[in-house]
Amino acid sequence: MFQPRPLRWALAVPPILRITAKAQLQSCRSITTKNISTAGCAMQVRGVLTSFTRAGSSQSCMRRFGPTALSLQPLTLQQITRTAGVAQSRELNSRSVVPELGITIDRYTTAEAYLRAWRRWCASTLAVVTLRKVLPSFTVPLFKVEAARLFGEVGAALAAADERKLRQITTPSCLQAMRASLRARPRGQRHSYRPRQIEAYIKQVRIGHNASNREMKFAQVTAHIRGQLVWEITNAKGEIVGGVGSEEDPFTVDDYWVFERYLADDGAWRLKERLETKAEASALGDRGARAAA
Numbered sequence: 001m002f003q004p005r006p007l008r009w010a011l012a013v014p015p016i017l018r019i020t021a022k023a024q025l026q027s028c029r030s031i032t033t034k035n036i037s038t039a040g041c042a043m044q045v046r047g048v049l050t051s052f053t054r055a056g057s058s059q060s061c062m063r064r065f066g067p068t069a070l071s072l073q074p075l076t077l078q079q080i081t082r083t084a085g086v087a088q089s090r091e092l093n094s095r096s097v098v099p100e101l102g103i104t105i106d107r108y109t110t111a112e113a114y115l116r117a118w119r120r121w122c123a124s125t126l127a128v129v130t131l132r133k134v135l136p137s138f139t140v141p142l143f144k145v146e147a148a149r150l151f152g153e154v155g156a157a158l159a160a161a162d163e164r165k166l167r168q169i170t171t172p173s174c175l176q177a178m179r180a181s182l183r184a185r186p187r188g189q190r191h192s193y194r195p196r197q198i199e200a201y202i203k204q205v206r207i208g209h210n211a212s213n214r215e216m217k218f219a220q221v222t223a224h225i226r227g228q229l230v231w232e233i234t235n236a237k238g239e240i241v242g243g244v245g246s247e248e249d250p251f252t253v254d255d256y257w258v259f260e261r262y263l264a265d266d267g268a269w270r271l272k273e274r275l276e277t278k279a280e281a282s283a284l285g286d287r288g289a290r291a292a293a
Contacts, residue, residue, distance in 0.1 A: 098262050100171040101218040104273055105206040108222040108256060120204060127205040131219050134263045140202050146269055147200035147223040147259060154271050155229070159193035161185070170271045171260055188236030192243075196250055198227035203256065217263040220272065225255045 112120070131138050150169060157165040161182045166175055185191075201224040210216035228250035233242035245251030256275040261267045 105208045108204045124205040127207045130207050144200045148198045151225050152195050155193045159191040190234045192232040194230045196228040219261045221259045227253045
């Protein structure tokens, strides 16, 4: 606990100010027992010095405590409490960050041999049994609805550049990539997102734990997202400058998304990663080969 230096100046302070300083110091001590920063207490005691200095003993205070005592403004008990409340709220916010598993477990691929696909199905079945022991409410039909809902929410938040919403429904690694995309948008650009007939199909379920703490367990579900959407990009003048699909010919969605959940009481499903399909990888490879040529 913060213990101030002996108040050698107390003998030179009139009795009424000495009582005020003692009362404020006692208040500070009672506050510090509640994990409030002790710096505020020091400022409060020095605030009494400032008041006393202005009463006519500035030279004495300067000799004993230096010029800093004169430059400080008195702090009230409410100001100390308010400052401490901000610090406590920041601490709670840092603690409330939901952890994330550092890897994607057994990354799903679309084209596999029959035996490997059968092994993957068996592993997913065992993972579902384990997951239901922790989350009895988990079922494949219900999660299909949840995955489709999250797909729509992520798209809407991304179009609206709503980082606060994205922080709630994506993992930190996924949020980092989306945040970079949002901040790279030209000034005045607007995005419009309209999904249609979104459906999700469960392809894989995996259970893993943190490398340094086996008690921190995570569930990852890979879902095949299919549907249609219209994404329009307009500039500051309202002119369409990009996007995919249209009202007459919407874009066909054929994605594989990995959702993750920290298996705790306050856990929630969040988007972790969008998997790149082999068709996309081959297209990027061909484009890179043409660029190199």
